[in-house]
Amino acid sequence: GEDVEQSLFLSVREGDSSVINCTYTDSSSTYLYWYKQEPGAGLQLLTYIFSNMDMKQDQRLTVLLNKKDKHLSLRIADTQTGDSAIYFCAEEPLETGTYKYIFGTGTRLKVLA
Amino acid sequence: DAGVTQSPTHLIKTRGQQVTLRCSPKSGHDTVSWYQQALGQGPQFIFQYYEEEERQRGNFPDRFSGHQFPNYSSELNVNALLLGDSALYLCASSARDRGQDEQFFGPGTRLTVL
Numbered sequence: 001g002e003d004v005e006q007s008l009f010l011s012v013r014e015g016d017s018s019v020i021n022c023t024y025t026d027s028s029s030t031y032l033y034w035y036k037q038e039p040g041a042g043l044q045l046l047t048y049i050f051s052n053m054d055m056k057q058d059q060r061l062t063v064l065l066n067k068k069d070k071h072l073s074l075r076i077a078d079t080q081t082g083d084s085a086i087y088f089c090a091e092e093p094l095e096t097g098t099y100k101y102i103f104g105t106g107t108r109l110k111v112l113a
Numbered sequence: 114d115a116g117v118t119q120s121p122t123h124l125i126k127t128r129g130q131q132v133t134l135r136c137s138p139k140s141g142h143d144t145v146s147w148y149q150q151a152l153g154q155g156p157q158f159i160f161q162y163y164e165e166e167e168r169q170r171g172n173f174p175d176r177f178s179g180h181q182f183p184n185y186s187s188e189l190n191v192n193a194l195l196l197g198d199s200a201l202y203l204c205a206s207s208a209r210d211r212g213q214d215e216q217f218f219g220p221g222t223r224l225t226v227l
């Protein structure tokens with residue numbers, strides 16, 4: 001099947017680090033993405049990683065990729081209340097064509113003040 | 114740059130009716146993809162348009178159809194609406210064939226079918 005799996009909820013205290021995990025399905029996926037969705041809004045691209053990389057850092061965001069286990073994680077350092085949102089990982093399997101993303105069900109991050 | 118725009122923002126229809134949703138891609142983008150996001154779920158790929166043709170399609174019935182115009186804008190049409198078609202419909206634009214890797218999403222159209 002084509003199920004990208006994410007845990008449903010994560011709650012952290014302001015200032016702590018958040019780690020959101022994702023297990024994807026297709027080892028041929030060339031790009032893996034993290035999107036943020038705030039209530040009533042569309043998707044905002046946070047970052048992406050190419051499959052030949054193990055790690056990518058972008059300011060407070062760190063993406064780790066374990067291709068062997070098909071595991072992707074997003075770490076948010078110094079989490080702020082404005083980071084409260086739903087976070088989606090998405091894969092782009094090579095054989096399905098460009099920009100045909102398969103999304104996970106999303107992880108709802110709640111940041112406690 | 115206005116980014117990806119969609120209209121209308123919200124729409125209420127009844128079962129059996131037909132609906133048309135519209136999308137204008139980000140400036141410089143020529144590829145438009147449509148996604149359906151049911152409540153509490155991740156987006157699911159419906160189809161993609163490039164050069165005014167449907168390039169790829171997800172697992173959606175023929176009631177879902179689309180069109181792309183010469184200015185790259187796109188429409189999504191859904192016929193014979195069902196209650197289960199209630200969702201947020203997202204449009205995304207991209208230009209990978211021109212060497213860009215990112216896909217940008219619009220704010221979505223929330224469709225409610227009564």
